[in-house]
Amino acid sequence: MNDATGRALPGLVLLGALFASAAAWAADVGADVAPRITVGGRLISTLDLGRAYGQGRDDEDTADVDVADSSLLVRFDKRLFDQSVGGAVLGLEFPDPDADFADTVYYHHVFAFLWDRNYRIELGRTKLRNYLVEFPTLRDDDLLWFTETTNGLSNSNTEEYQQFGNHLAVDLFAPRQYLAGTFYLAQRTETEDDGSVKDGFDVNGGGVQFQRTVPAALKFSGRVRQAGVGWDVQRVDVDGGAWKNAFVAGGVVNLTLDPADHWEAMAQAIYDLGAGDEGLGTVRTRALARSVSVVGAVNFRKSTFQLLRWKAGLTGAYKRYTQEGDGEWSVVPTFQYRLGDGVAAVAQYRYTGRSADLVRAVGFDREHRVQVGLTFDFEAGFNDYIGERQSILNLEHGFVR
């Protein structure tokens, strides 16, 4: 199995295939157990103004209207014969302009799942477990090269090949202690040297994560909201096959236990041992280089009468390629003013700086980027007869199926 379907096929063909297969199974589908349906999505549209300064190159000014990372998701859950839950998620998103498939949509979530009180299993394409902590930038890939373990098998600019892939992930929970242990096998997208997706590739990695994460509904119950560690391994094409190991650690703390004026801070470090020593010239060799990434942020959330009104975050990131002695850093202030429930006017500035070898590879040593725009987030649920695994009732008053 490979990534060609999502990359190349127009949406209609894939949807057609889904309906065709649904019809083929119809005989096995009873009408009695209707699924819970959750539809969610996000439209993020920003006007991006960029200026990059290069050593020995002309300055480059850019101006774009950017709808990248806008997405639509549909999730289905069904109660199973043994009272656990099974379901599926289908999601599509609009890729970045420099992606291989910039003119189409990318099916970033196509997976089936099972869950119950003590476990969750995901099988299919979804967001890979490349990180522990989410940072308060506008888009989750704004600081991708700092915030996630990178893919040592892709030489494409396409960020979807970093963030998404096929996996089998098993999460085991100790719900009352908010503990989770994750084991995954990943099939990351592999490309040729020219960035085109390989015709075929196998499961090429795996990993383990352990974390304690306080569920959102109980986020004010203590100072430490999240703390975890992880290990990721990838089988990469270096010297006829090598293992690339990376370690991640991170967490989130409440600086104030105040739902009206809430300060939080988060940090994460990734130590990537890399594989081989091929310099920093390409996307793939940078992913294979030995590196340390550290990201930290503080975020303020202002609520009146329990409605979030605005939030402001400041994220700083630093990555050092330890063998080459080169570095890259970024500072990102983000502001979101909510115009309504799930609708916000947003603004973000990003400064990125680089040193020597990295500048030669990327071309610029300083980049400024200003983004202003609008976001529309929504979620609508239908036929909810299941509830949430981590609801307050289920966590604090006994689990009810």
Add this chain to the structure above:
Amino acid sequence: MGDGVERRTFLKTGLAVAAGTAAAELATRAEAALPRTAPAARVASIAPRPLSPATTPDPGHQQPLPAGGRTVERPMHGLPEVVEPTGAPADDEVAYLTYDIDLQIARHTPVTGVEAHMLAFNGAVPGPTIRVMENDWVKVRFKNRTELMHTIHWHGLDVPYTMDGVPWVTQDPVRPGQTFVYRFQARPAGTRFYHCHFGTLLHMQSGMHGAFIVEKPDDPIRRRFPYTRDYTLILESWDLNFMRSELNAMLRRMKERMLLMKIGKLDAETQGVFKTHEQFERALESGYIPPYTTQRVAGEGRAGLDFNFFGINGKCYPDTEPLLIRRDEWIRIRLINAGQLEHYMHLHGHQFYIVAEDGNDLPEPVWQNTVRVSPGKTADIVVYGDNPGYWTFHDHDTRRVTNNGIYPGGMLTVLAYEDLDGPYVPRVALDE
């Protein structure tokens, strides 16, 4: 007025309301069965968990009831642990019967195979039955062990207004960990009930209801219909999905509000409670958005209800308790509608007398076989055991004789003759 005169009136009424001679014969047979002497002293009261008066002097439970989940044993610093409003005689002025009721979140099984989190008085649904004599002085020490706010309203009882249990109208809600002491004289006599009046739509259906029976020393109904068993049936309707999502949402909101209260930031806007209408209007001008407006909640909002389980005393058929009767026995059935729907309780194989409505005795009993019980109403009927067999007693709006849409289920029980050796005995039917 002697027994004889009363019985003649009763017979006449029966004839007047009954259709056809068969019914008349039945009434005659019932009449013939009436004993000539005063009824036996003993009546067996069959009701959800009769509550005995407490003997300990301190409010709250000396030995907390077993709780399955998180409870709050003490109120937040600065709040009184026990609230005892004025408006009723002091403890040394009258002799109070003291009842202890607490509230916690419990897992309840309305029907085998279905479990739900509910708000449980003394750990179960429905709440315990309080049974007193008319004009008894009653003291209820209500301890709120949940993280939500509650009150107890004494439905159909004429209590001092400070004891009426309506939040923000007659009292502040009972805060998490607090004990509120209700004191009142139990009157008038009749079939009454109690329920939470905070977030009533959610709290009352989520389990916060119980029977409050006030008896008369020489009950004319019992003199006329010498019943030996006295059943209390609380009628309930649940939208388990609404309850789950709303209880979770309310718990989340309340956890945050308690934090805000702790740091002195729980303002009127956050609580949605203003001292005056002018204050509310001023808040609107400075940007407050009421929770019912379309910019904050859309469509049906949070109250979009789709009732899917219907209960009698906390249970749906086939888990409902049967009503037992013997040949030539009178039984009394007190129906209490603690739900949000109107029910039409129909008894097979018998006519019955409706003897009281809203707890108050009717001037004359009404002879029928289906009694309408609207939300908040109670109805008392007496049944005479003159047709041995197994007879269903159910809401005749058969949408409520279902469990999750599957018939039979819900609001149905069986009137069963104890001494019957019939050719057919009831099975447990789940699907027709």
